[in-house]
Amino acid sequence: MNFAVITLSLCKALLTTGNVLLVAITALIGHSLSPDPKWATLPVASQFIGLMCATIPASLIMQRIGRKNGFYLGNGLGIIGTLLAIQSLHNSSFIAFCIATFFLGIGIGFGTLYRFAAIELCDTSQRARAISIVMAGGILAAIAGPNLAIYSHNLIPDIPYAGAFWGLLVLYLLAMLLLAKIPFPSQPTIEHQTFSRPIKEIIRQPIFFIAVIAAMVSYVVMNLLMTATPLAMHHHGYPLAESAFVIELHALGMFLPGFITGDLIKRYNSIRILTLGGLIILLCIMINLSGQTSLHFSAALFLLGVGWNFMFVSATSLVSQAYSEAEKSKAQAANEFLIFSMVTVSALASGWLEATLGWHMMNLLCIPVIVIALFSVFIYRRHLVNIA
Secondary structure: OOOHHHHHHHHHHHHHHHHHHHHHHHHHHHHOOOOOOEEEEEEEHHHHHHHHHHHHHHHHEEEEHHHHHHHHHHHHHHHHHHHHHHHHHHHHOOOHHHHHHHHHHHHHHHHHHHHHHHHHHHHHHHHHHHHHHHHHHHHHHHHHHHHHHHHHHOOOOOOHHHHHHHHHHHHHHHHHHHHOOOOOOOOHHHHHHHOOOOHHHHHHHHHHHHHHHHHHHHHHHHHHHHHHHHHHHHHOOOHHHHHHHHHHHHHHHOOHHHHHHHHHHHHHOOHHHHHHHHHHHHHHHHHHHHHHHHHHHHHHHHHHHHHHHHHHHHHHHHHOOOOOOOHHHHHHHHHHHHHHHHHHHHHHHHHHHHHHHHHHHHHHHHHHHHHHHHHHHHHHHHHHHHOO
16 A cells, blocks of 8 residues: 555544544533533534534535645644644533534544545555555554543543543644645646536435435434443443553444454445445444443443444445546545434434433444434445446
8 A cells, every 4th residue: 555545544544543532531521511411512512513513614615726725724723623622621611612613523524534645656456455454543542542532532631531632732733734744636626527426316326325325324323322431431430541452442333443443344245245244333332232241331332433434434435436536526425424413313312312221222223223224224235246
């Protein structure tokens, strides 16, 4: 794999380190600042609202100013969010913290396009592997993110968690330095682009529809269970170090398969790997339903990460085959918006579901969602198998 893809993988790793850090602490900060425990995950939801709001503009902005400048802009907005978060913790302001996570979400929304940028930096035959390598950069995040949360949250004694956001600020600055080293291809001019279909026609394709459904379901279920896990562990008396370790295992599950997912897709096709991912997530849910020991949480969250990786990378590989170069920006924007609008809803609902329905019922509700996604793949498999 070429230098540019590897460097892009490091940028993704830094972004994901920040994301894992936020997963480990945001709901806990929300729990400590919110007037009601039911609103504990509102800062998480605010982050995903920012992400959702960025999905369409990010693709269109990058079409205008290029990938590199677009990623610079995203990291800059992340830095603004980080500084706002530090200030909100100084003032113990729940509303200000939600605004801060909104800006962080916008920055992350730009960063979700790293995987599509990787496609543009390699040959067509290497697309699945490029996506996989960029996602594998998250292995660094899986180790660094939770440990950054543990060792930095008391760095400033009088203001818990403020140190973690100073660490997040450093991550954004490092990513900007790495971006300067990547030789992104120049943007094609409008005059040289070929015919572009209407977005409705692109979305109606079976390959696009299934790719979005698979990515949406994998991300929604993963986000529901991942966000609620620190809260569930907190309610069962586990300390931050224990829940951070579980999140670390989860992040490893999300990104460790990245070294092989692309090769698996090339050998067995996207549909089979996507289906395997769905079955692994169902196994995760079964483990969650069978107990609440540290081993149960650890094994389930690790498998949740693996299942998400198989489904999400396969879906990204599929959707990249659904559009031409001229249709790239609007197709990617539609894909990201559809996925992360539903992820935002799940982030907002996770705290309420865990507080009102409980951990057991949350997991039960996820089962039909995965089953529906797998059934949709089964229905459309004949349309997809020859191109997947």
